[in-house]
Amino acid sequence: MKLLVCVKQVPDMESRFKPDSRGVWFSETDLAWRMNEYDEYAVEEAVKLREQLGESCELTVLSIGPDRVGEVIKKALAMGADRAVHVQDLDAAGKDPWQIASIIAGYAKEQSYDIIFTGMQSQDRGSAQVGVLVAELLGFTCATTLVGFAFADGVITAKRELEGGLKGVAKLQIPAVVTCQLGLNIPRYPTLPNIMKAKRKEIAAIPVTELLKEEPLAATTSFHPPAKKGGGVVLEGDVGELVEKVIAILKDKTAVLR
Amino acid sequence: MDFELSQDHKVLQDAVRDFVNKEIKPIAMKIDEDHYIPDELVKKMGEMGLLGSYFPEEYGGAGLDMLSYAIVVEEVSKACGSSGVLISAHTSLASGPIYTFGTEAQKKKWLPALNSGEIIGCFLLTEPDAGSDAGGTATMYRREGDEFVINGGKTFITNGGYLGTGVLLASYDRSLKHKGISAFIVDLKSPGVTILKNENKMGIRGSYTTAFAFDNLRVPVENLLGQEGKGFNVAMDTLNGGRIGIASQALGIAEGAFERALAYSKERKQFGQAICEFQGIQFKLADMWTRIETSKLLINKAAWLKDNKKSYTMESAMCKMHASETATFVTKEAIQIHGGYGYIADYEVERMYRDAKITEIYEGTNEVQRVVISKLLLS
Numbered sequence: 001m002k003l004l005v006c007v008k009q010v011p012d013m014e015s016r017f018k019p020d021s022r023g024v025w026f027s028e029t030d031l032a033w034r035m036n037e038y039d040e041y042a043v044e045e046a047v048k049l050r051e052q053l054g055e056s057c058e059l060t061v062l063s064i065g066p067d068r069v070g071e072v073i074k075k076a077l078a079m080g081a082d083r084a085v086h087v088q089d090l091d092a093a094g095k096d097p098w099q100i101a102s103i104i105a106g107y108a109k110e111q112s113y114d115i116i117f118t119g120m121q122s123q124d125r126g127s128a129q130v131g132v133l134v135a136e137l138l139g140f141t142c143a144t145t146l147v148g149f150a151f152a153d154g155v156i157t158a159k160r161e162l163e164g165g166l167k168g169v170a171k172l173q174i175p176a177v178v179t180c181q182l183g184l185n186i187p188r189y190p191t192l193p194n195i196m197k198a199k200r201k202e203i204a205a206i207p208v209t210e211l212l213k214e215e216p217l218a219a220t221t222s223f224h225p226p227a228k229k230g231g232g233v234v235l236e237g238d239v240g241e242l243v244e245k246v247i248a249i250l251k252d253k254t255a256v257l258r
Numbered sequence: 259m260d261f262e263l264s265q266d267h268k269v270l271q272d273a274v275r276d277f278v279n280k281e282i283k284p285i286a287m288k289i290d291e292d293h294y295i296p297d298e299l300v301k302k303m304g305e306m307g308l309l310g311s312y313f314p315e316e317y318g319g320a321g322l323d324m325l326s327y328a329i330v331v332e333e334v335s336k337a338c339g340s341s342g343v344l345i346s347a348h349t350s351l352a353s354g355p356i357y358t359f360g361t362e363a364q365k366k367k368w369l370p371a372l373n374s375g376e377i378i379g380c381f382l383l384t385e386p387d388a389g390s391d392a393g394g395t396a397t398m399y400r401r402e403g404d405e406f407v408i409n410g411g412k413t414f415i416t417n418g419g420y421l422g423t424g425v426l427l428a429s430y431d432r433s434l435k436h437k438g439i440s441a442f443i444v445d446l447k448s449p450g451v452t453i454l455k456n457e458n459k460m461g462i463r464g465s466y467t468t469a470f471a472f473d474n475l476r477v478p479v480e481n482l483l484g485q486e487g488k489g490f491n492v493a494m495d496t497l498n499g500g501r502i503g504i505a506s507q508a509l510g511i512a513e514g515a516f517e518r519a520l521a522y523s524k525e526r527k528q529f530g531q532a533i534c535e536f537q538g539i540q541f542k543l544a545d546m547w548t549r550i551e552t553s554k555l556l557i558n559k560a561a562w563l564k565d566n567k568k569s570y571t572m573e574s575a576m577c578k579m580h581a582s583e584t585a586t587f588v589t590k591e592a593i594q595i596h597g598g599y600g601y602i603a604d605y606e607v608e609r610m611y612r613d614a615k616i617t618e619i620y621e622g623t624n625e626v627q628r629v630v631i632s633k634l635l636l637s
């Protein structure tokens with residue numbers, strides 16, 4: 001079995017974001033970077049399957065971006081991936097989900113993976129498109145928003161989160177792409193001995209130009225903070241009056257009392 | 259020159275931070291109140307590899323370097339100074355000398371269990387009448403056949419309560435002063451070892467500080483660490499490395515307090531504005547941060563020198579001295595920024611203030627660090 005897990009490096013969400021000079025994305029100056037949180041669950045699930053299947057199985061981690069994405073690659077290797085592919089791209093943030101998916105599919109199509117794991121979405125762009133597009137491009141089956149995963153006898157049992165807290169169960173034939181929701185598992189800590197072992201694992205570097213043949217289909221035209229809202233309304237009066245005012249506002253401005 | 263951590267060090271820092279935020283930070287207050295670090299946490303620190311960071315993999319260590327170790331102690335101490343010193347004393351004071359001075363057989367025998375955290379190590383130098391003047395060691399040993407027999411007592415031993423593996427200093431002839439001292443690896447579960455007490459302290463209350471009596475403690479001759487009569491060198495070299503650990507502990511405590519003080523200064527409003535708008539508070543923050551950054555630079559340099567096998571005695575003394583004085587200064591100012599709330603136990607800076615003080619005292623008081631630094635300047 002061959003497994004692939006795709007990880008993205010995103011800014012620490014506690015950061016203070018400022019628009020970049022083009023006004024179409026955030027400025028990267030002074031940001032601290034982390035592994036996209038959804039991808040941590042994807043890595044954990046992939047590593048668990050790798051452990052379940054044993055030596056006959058190989059898990060590769062792939063990330064697209066500049067040198068700094070080496071950090072998330074090394075983290076995934078320390079969590080238990082066997083080898084890594086770094087698609088070197090100085091402008092990954094400037095590419096749309098279609099191009100990112102094309103790059104991944106461009107690499108994966110030569111590799112005959114059985115299962116590809118991705119996060120459900122990224123914390124910064126949040127398109128939730130990359131995983132499904134990869135499946136489409138490769139002709140793989142696909143299930144999204146996984147909150148449960150099992151693999152036996154060549155079939156994936158995927159528990160999916162649906163609207164309103166409902167859960168659905170899908171059975172997938174492989175090859176397949178699954179996208180992972182937060183809470184799917186408990187991602188392990190990379191231990192110090194495993195961080196050391198990760199240093200000896202292979203990281204293959206591939207220039208993005210070798211894999212990307214597609215033009216973008218969508219473009220981000222503006223990145224800006226939300227407009228400042230006016231001050232809130234302060235209601236005054238005794239309790240009876242306050243209740244009436246609140247009910248009037250709820251009727252007028254919202255659907256909750258209709 | 260490059261002031262940026264390598265990617266490997268960043269991965270490590272991120273992993274340890276995650277571990278600390280989930281496993282230690284939520285219970286740091288309880289560790290202080292209970293005067294006890296839960297066994298479960300010690301076990302998890304072992305599994306995470308925090309107790310054997312810089313020793314080679316062949317001895318069960320993680321195989322990383324001194325800078326990694328400094329990062330581990332710093333990150334843990336941001337949340338809990340007691341857990342920080344457990345790691346520091348265990349790693350640099352017990353495993354450290356066994357790794358540096360031990361024979362191959364000794365390393366193979368003792369290090370794996372220490373590095374995995376299955377056994378917690380300690381360093382037994384200080385005695386009631388031999389503190390800064392370690393040459394005054396009055397714990398005596400004599401040889402009887404294939405054994406050394408040790409009699410005497412030690413005091414203030416960090417991690418002593420775990421009764422694990424100790425590196426113990428004893429003399430065979432007090433008139434020889436430091437030339438009569440030898441170092442031994444001892445199993446503190448042996449007959450002849452008595453715990454007199456575990457001290458009740460101002461800070462780092464989760465950490466054991468143990469007084470021992472030794473009554474005919476018998477250790478096999480193969481447990482002699484280094485050459486006979488060279489124990490004082492073992493002790494001095496050990497403390498040299500240990501100071502980087504204590505400096506990192508102090509730095510972590512300072513950073514933990516700074517983080518809280520900065521956040522509080524933005525939240526607390528007086529005279530119609532956040533107190534961080536007052537220049538009096540701003541200047542405190544600037545002084546605190548500058549000392550934190552200079553401590554970090556000194557620690558990184560000392561760790562780098564040790565990793566590159568250059569002499570680092572002066573730098574380790576300087577980083578220990580400066581970081582510990584930073585810790586007492588920053589925690590004191592953090593309380594001041596919190597006003598009355600800072601004096602209340604719920605706000606954690608109160609604990610950090612108590613935890614900080616010891617870093618100016620152990621592994622050589624700061625007066626002793628100044629002696630070390632000035633001696634080297636004048637030699």
Ligand SMILES: Cc1cc2nc3c(=O)[nH]c(=O)nc-3n(C[C@H](O)[C@H](O)[C@H](O)COP(=O)(O)OP(=O)(O)OC[C@H]3O[C@@H](n4cnc5c(N)ncnc54)[C@H](O)[C@@H]3O)c2cc1C
Binds near residue numbers: 386415416616622625
């Ligand atoms: C919580 C805790 C944990 C400890 N852990 C350990 C441990 O794990 N292992 C271990 O062996 N020891 C440990 N110690 C002991 C510690 O290292 C000693 O307390 C320290 O070295 C000082 O010795 P002392 O207490 O006897 O003070 P003293 O040496 O009596 O010093 C008293 C004062 O005199 C000053 N002074 C002494 N000599 C000079 C000088 N030449 N010039 C200028 N001033 C001087 C000192 O700086 C100090 O201010 C620990 C102590 C504590 C409190």
